Amino acid sequence: MTDTLETVEAPPRVGLLLRVLPTGLYAGRARVLVERSLLVNRRAWLAVVSGFFEPVFYLFAMGVGFGKLVGDVTGPGGEPISYVAYVAPALLAASAMNGAVYDATFNIFFKFKYAKLYDAMLATPLGPLDVAIGEIAWALLRGALYAFGFLSVMLVMGLITSPWALLALPAALLIAFSFAAIGMACTTFMRSWQDFDLVQLALMPMFLFSTTFFPLAVYPGPVQVGVQCLPLYHAIEIMRSLCTGYVDVSLLGHLLYFLVMAAIGVLVASRRLGVLLLR
Secondary structure (H helix, E strand, O other): OHHHHHHOOOOHHHHHHHHHOOHHHHOHHHHHHHHHHHHHHOOOHHHHHHHHHHHHHHHHHHHHHHHHHHOEEEOOOOOEEEHHHHHHHHHHHHHHHHHHHHHHHHHHHHHHHOOOHHHHHOOOOOOHHHHHHHHHHHHHHHHHHHHHHHHHHHHHOOOOOOHHHHHHHHHHHHHHHHHHHHHHHHHOOOOOHHHHHHHHHHHHHHHHHOOOOOOHHHOOHHHHHHHHOOHHHHHHHHHHHHHHOOOOOHHHHHHHHHHHHHHHHHHHHHHHHHHHHHO
């Protein structure tokens, strides 16, 4: 098993993708898991990219369709912007979240509970931290793929008007990594497929109420505080600021939120895998 993990050769296109990835995301032994995921999913690319279409459908239905009835709304800097330009950055954040969470929950649960893949991996020099970082990095790539596709749609529709939007993709990488880390950590506590109803129970309200379609000011004071605790709210604030060009010091607070979230997720996921697989 050790030889297989260390000497497997990737096809040219897979190898090219590995070379252009940021080195810190797959350095060392965790890189093997990213390569394995690329090899496994190269023939199931339609299933991988299918999650990209949901926010695009929301963009056309709510942003373009419903936006005709709403007209202009107030942007982050107080300036009037079209409703579709207001909704699009929020759906970009949701796209990065969905790509990361779905891969870091359902797929990892199957590998962990049924395929027993991680038991075999830990019989090699790979450790729990390597497994956690490798799987989270693959989920990050899926979230980044969704974000890049959605950014391309926004560009074609003329919804990117600020040079700050160039930083939206790196921001999406951080958002995807954080959601993937927390998703994997939560998956280690799942007991059966029925527990994944809780994932939908968390994602759907967060998607609907994290200022995706309307501003925070519409909520009463106490509800605003609760919304501001949600991770998707901070992701939307980052994307909306970058895409509209209204960037201020508050952006650092939103970024710090995701750095802490990612650190907690990786720590919990690696420790839980160590407890469950090495006991």
